[in-house]
Amino acid sequence: MDTILEMRNITKTFPGVKALDDVNLKVRRGEIHALCGENGAGKSTLMKVLSGVYPHGTYDGDILFDDDIQSFKDIRDSEARGIIIIHQELALVPLLSIAENIFLGNELSENGVINWPKTFARTTELLGKVGLREAPNTLVTNIGVGKQQLVEIAKALSKEVKLLILDEPTSSLQENDSQKLLDLLIEFRNQGITSILISHKLNEISRVADRITVIRDGKAVSTLDCLDGQISEDDIVKDMVGRDMAHRYPERTPNIGATMMEVRNWTCYHPLHPTQKLIKDVHIDVAAGEVVGIAGLMGAGRTELAMSIFGKSYGHNISGDVLMHGKSVDVSTVQRAIAAGLAYVTEDRKEMGLILDESITTNITLANLPGVSEHGVLNEGAERGVAEEYRQKINIRTPNVGQKVINLSGGNQQKVVLSKWLFAGPEVLILDEPTRGIDVGAKYEIYSIINQLAADGKGVIMISSEMPELLGMCDRIYVMNEGEIKGQLAASDASQEKIMHMILKG
Known part of the structure; x- marks a missing residue:
């Protein structure tokens, strides 16, 4: 030819x-x-x-x-x-x-x-x-x-x-x-x-x-x-x-503890169209050591739900309660949500998750500057030490932590975003499309990090448009459509067909 x-x-x-x-x-x-x-x-x-x-x-x-x-x-x-x-x-x-x-x-x-x-x-x-x-x-x-x-x-x-x-x-x-x-x-x-x-x-x-x-x-x-x-x-x-991958998803034996976070009667309206209700009386929860998925088609309201919970960073006229360990917490701003033990890894890492023209070090410590400061003054040595620790811990492939984030691959950029929120010390991480735009090898590494978070007793909420990913990673899956939770499935009982049926029946 x-x-x-x-x-x-x-x-x-x-x-x-x-x-x-x-x-x-x-x-x-x-x-x-x-x-x-x-x-x-x-x-x-x-x-x-x-x-x-x-x-x-x-x-x-x-x-x-x-x-x-x-x-x-x-x-x-x-x-x-x-x-x-x-x-x-x-x-x-x-x-x-x-x-x-x-x-x-x-x-x-x-x-x-x-x-x-x-x-x-x-x-x-x-x-x-x-x-x-x-x-x-x-x-x-x-x-x-x-x-x-x-x-x-x-x-x-x-x-x-x-x-x-x-x-x-x-x-x-x-x-x-x-x-x-x-x-x-x-x-x-x-x-x-x-x-x-x-x-x-x-x-x-x-x-x-x-x-x-x-x-x-x-x-x-x-x-x-x-x-x-x-x-x-x-x-x-x-x-x-460069190797066989017998399993796309790393194996994990769940060790699920008590309920860590509950969201009750959560309602959110569109920020520009105040009469348009986007999130409608949603109830979800996640336990210590549990990976909970949220499935749904594009436009189902999954990202709007996550962002509205995390410091009310999206939406208007938001109502409902967030409970941590059974006690109501204030999530009215991003700072208060972080203080309450929440972290949100955005689906749009380049626009909302990272400062691309800054170093890996700056990005990793950004959500927890008090953790690398003394009497309100940034300790650059401590900052570099933290960045180096996470570079090694989750295998960020880079010559040094002074490298600008814009020069990293998508998978390594995502690891920097995860490092930023891990350093903030959350109890519950909301991961919005955590493997979007990254390759199969890097995905496996991200999955391994998620499993380790669960093993460490964190609660993980995972939003994904890839149903095989949710089925391969989650202990329980909520199904969302048109701003409502249509039901939930245990991982052992879930399938792509059941999820789609649940989406479409409403």
Whole structure:
């Protein structure tokens, strides 16, 4: 089969780190080629080399595209050849229209004046190709994340794409939107467009990929051909982590104690629409040593519930009681919630969980500055000591704790967030999508940390959109829909089918 792309002996070094080590990659014309690997393996770095984000001269090796050696100076250079990359963090301007976003920097103009009728007509045509019916003048902020992802793809199509690179395109999408996007990739393949798909979701890769290249520790360790139907998820995982993983979830023998936290009659209204009740008379509890899951579809109210409990950091006109060890506690502010023994690990670690441009040390101690201070003065030596302790305890992969968090992989960033809250000394941790956007190896490490928290007598509440994760990790699962608890299941009695039935019956 015709090869559209060949990357030969690509080596990319950052100060103190060899991110790519003599990587070779061949992509056939018209195929969906998946890139797999743990966080920090080098997948995104390789694609940034290909797309000119890291320009020619900053790496060793050669890029051949359509049989010609390329020397891309920047991303516009690669786009001119038809190589378009869509990053995990969408690059749309929320307060511009769909049409303005699609042609931003590539305006359809005549004599320096934008031709709006032509722009709107072309936008409508492109939106039709990706299955959107929105008007071209719709503001991007007024459409959901799934549709925004499709606008990004329409933008790529406007540039006459030959090779489309998608970096974790479904990481923020609910199941239905994910399936639509994958169907679109298959349709593009039928039209002869080549795609490179970076994803941690092995079930999605297995569904659409023709071939899979696995990258581990900056090296391409294998290329698997999916067309013969002999490739299993276990094969992919083995190449990703360099070992067999007989169990996706570490084993744990529960040792559940007395009820630690209760939430009673909890009600919360929308912060901007004060008559809209988001959380409706919710009752939940968690015991010492117990991992309790909250299942539900996107929009069920799980995050709103968690944030409203944690210092009333979301919502309006919140009512209800939180009890710790049978006694009512004040959770009216984040500081008071922490003092009461609660911690909340947000689903959005980059926006709400971390200060990306600060060091690991600063981030880990941020929620408990009195713990590294003397008479109100920060003790920098004690601060570094705490950060180093957690670096070793939960295996944060970094040369030193002075490293800026923005330079860490997703899995290691999540470990920093967990360290921050562990240092705060909570009794109950609410974990909101704790493994979102991280690879299978890092997930196993996060699961092991959760199990250790339970073994230490902590109460853990785990929100996850991945039902197998809840079934594999939790002792008990609450099922939530439309702001209400629809019921609960013991882990021994739970299944995906029972959870979905409970969601839909209400």
